[in-house]
Amino acid sequence: MPIVTEEALEELSPFELSLFLEQKVHENNDERTTLLNAGRGNPNWTAPTPREAYFLLGQFAVQETLYDTEQLTGSMITEQEGREQRFLTFLAGHPGKGAAFLKKIWFSDNNYLGMPKNLWLTQIIDHIIGDNYPHPVRCLTACETPIKAYLNQELFADQAAPFDIFAVEGGTAGICYIFDTLIHNFLLKQGDKIALMLPTFAPYLEIPELPQYAFDVVKLQAKQTILEGKMSYQFPDSEINKLRDTSIKAVFVVNPSNPTANAICPSTIQLLKKIVKEDHPELMILTDDVYGTFVPEFRSLFAELPYNTTCIYSYSKYFGATGWRIGTIAVAKDNLFDDLITQLPEPLKTRLNARYASLASDPSTISFIDRIVADSRDIALNHAAGLSSPQQVMMTLFSLYSLLDEGQAYKQEVMTICHEREKLLFHTLGLEEPLKALDTAYYCEINFEEWTRKRYGAEFSNYLKNSWTVTKILTILAEKEKLMLLKANAFGSDEWSVRISLANLSTNQYAEVGQRIIHLIEDIRDEWLLTQQ
Template sequence: MKADIESLNPFELNVYLEKLVGDGENETQEWLNAGRGNPNWTAAVPREAYYILGEFATTETLDHEDDIIGSKIKEKKGRVDRFQSLLEQKKSKGADFLKDVWANGEHLLGMKKEKWLTYILDYMMGDNYPYPVRVLTACEQPIQHYMHHELFGARPVPFDVFAVEGGTAGIVYLFESLVNNHLLEPEDKIALMIPTFAPYLEIPELPEYGFETEYIKAELMEIEGQASYQFSKEEIDRLRNTDIKAVFVVNPSNPTANAIYDETIEQLKGIVKTDNPDLMILSDDVYGTFLDEFTSLFTSLPFNTACIYSYSKYFGATGWRVGALALSEDNVFDKRLRELPEGKKEELDKRYGPISSSPRDLLFIDRLVADSRSVALNHVAGLSAPQQVMMALFSLYSLLDKEDSYKKKVMEMCYDRQKLLFKSLDLQLPLKALDTAYYSEIDFALWLEDKYGDSFKDFIVKHHTMTDLIAKLVQEERLMLLKAEAFGSSAWSVRVSLANLETAAYSEVGKRIVNMMDRMHKDWKNNRGDGE
């Protein structure tokens, strides 16, 4: 059994162990799964607004109340009055939010609000192919404004967005298009900044890519007297090597939950400026919204960076599959396309010729869209229209929340959970300014050493694996954690998700870990016969 479960990736291991313990109907102890990264909250207000819009859109397609077949959304006399009347009838936060959009949000819509309403109602019905295929007209500016506000700060960098089926789809599309367009070739050298989301480590190893991968590894450091997982100057300096064509990073990280330190970002800017100007940076910023102040690599290096963002975690929307890929209007990807040798340009002319009379002028972001549907089906590309409406409403909700009420509540909830967990394990809290508190990575061997001493820690490390302990926690304490080794962390690290359990449960998570290790420590002492 041990050999089998040791070979499983962390997610497969958790599924296997959960099936092993069954539904636990007769168990007195509550099942706690702190291995999942799925948040247990939802942003209720924009969702309520979404369904109000859906109700209104449906009535706008009907000529008579008893109709069962509606028409398409088109210009219709009296629509604005009917919309405002409906909002007045609805006594809810969702209706109040839509009133706020109508009264105060026109500057965020990219068009007159009356025109925007007609577009949005059409999108809500989902009865037309999404067009433009990259991102819908009435959704583009709310999404761009949101990304500027939440991720890119005050620095205005003109950029385009491609609405995608969540952040993971954005990553897949990027890798595929980089290869399809000869910006990355088989056996090219790329770098991954680790620890990182385990599947991202697996993508470059796929046989169709065959990249040579270098790993830029973070380590636990002390900054301003507190702990934070960061990259040493020596590790980052490896990116000066021009053989490294691209680097991929999740910032803030999964599983460490720490954002890259400003000094490291300045070092990266220097590397790009002086040593590796054509370095392509792929940055997944999904957790950036969980910090008061966040510096995206896209903010600091917009020319070199493709930014991937998902709405899934912050808005409790993993089932919606909504995200955006952002590229600066002036970027290294288009520059490198222009510099390709003539033979490769001719090959790409054939690839993209069916969708463009001048394929060489096709921007990289438009090639991403086309490649997402194998080029030939480019005319039916694009994220579904109703999904893009949800993205626009999430974006507007954040932008019009002048007091950052939602952001403060979400961040406070995550930090409260982290405090309870760390108190129960007697651990020092990490540096808050760089810590999202969405996950906590715990070096289990270091924790064992601090709590029980070197001898017991050495015994555990010699006779057990982290997989053993995770399995024992499931079976003895009905607690699931996630093994972090596959993320590029140490073999003795675990990830605790602070997102998917009720806040009070995180004290219990720590207690159950301590309970099991106390029993193992007691058995060890008894079997030694000489105590400590």
């Protein structure tokens, strides 16, 4: 590895620094100490039951393509007599949690599927085979009802206004698609003023700086506060009140937050609703709710302000499915985005009609969410848009699983894992755990300056701040202690804050994470004390 100066390391993004340090640690491999990478956000759990069901369903689907034939080429899936009985016989011959899950769905009195189950079975095994282009391109009919039911239950508190969804390649694709369509439809233009609620997922800070956007960004900063006697990161009213400025076209938020891992408290949501109602009814809201399923009674901004809000959700974290690249965009059927397009000046509407002319005889009738779909394939390839059918089947099975009792038990287990890890880490570092009701415990943020001040005193903390940088500490932490953490300043956090993932190491390793942090800091302190004698 080439020599890199300290100055060059300071310029690296948190993710690039982490990759550099990981490579450096592996090149200087010391097998006596296990590398603990607590910078990664990839969970180390999976949801086995819906996956087992997925592969069973796929195996049955393959058998159906070979029904009544011994050729190497199978048929496409079509409606056939006796399929239901063959399916139930197949499940009986493959006992296990996956088969039991599929049978629960099949025999349930609830209309989880949104259509007659025989029709659903034919469609879903066709989709898992993947022998047809996805159609409808926005979301497959056999998948739409279960996915909506899951979102409504887990994110929208069963109170969502009627909404449409677009199945996408994870939350990152959703982010890119929405930004592009807002620009293409003149809802945002280069240089417009937008607000970001911080801390946030780092790309939300980086995307607005790209030349094609160059947005004027107003930052709304969450602060540590005491809520119900516990610590939480929340937005002061003074920050939320910045949204009364009607020159701010849109506000973007990750809720619950990354890396501070807190959901927005009810009083802040009520203030935001009041601002929208009284001062800024045309405020566009984009909420990324990927961590919502880690909060016991989560309620999305989409449920509170459906008319103004577009919601992004990814299945990646909760189900341990980062490799699947599956997520969704939700937009209310009655929404601000459609109305703003109809209010555009005639010259702009003429340009939009020309842009989408190949999709409809009257392009003005194309909804905002369908414009997102079309723009995702540069319009000309709209007919071949859409998330792959097998991916949508996986989304559907994850969703159906969560609607059952076992799925709710899975949720409790996942939340318990995260909070137990947080408890071990915080106990080791001598920190009080955050307010559990709003805390995902998926990540935590540690401010080194504040922590060292409380633990070792102001004089040493001041020395650390004046003579060291977080980058230097993380570099030596990786080299000497074999511990990887992530700088949090790129998320809009304090310069001295670091993000620790509570998702990707074994639970019993989180006390060790705290011990390695303490060991390094106390080594630095001991060296400093020698200079004070």
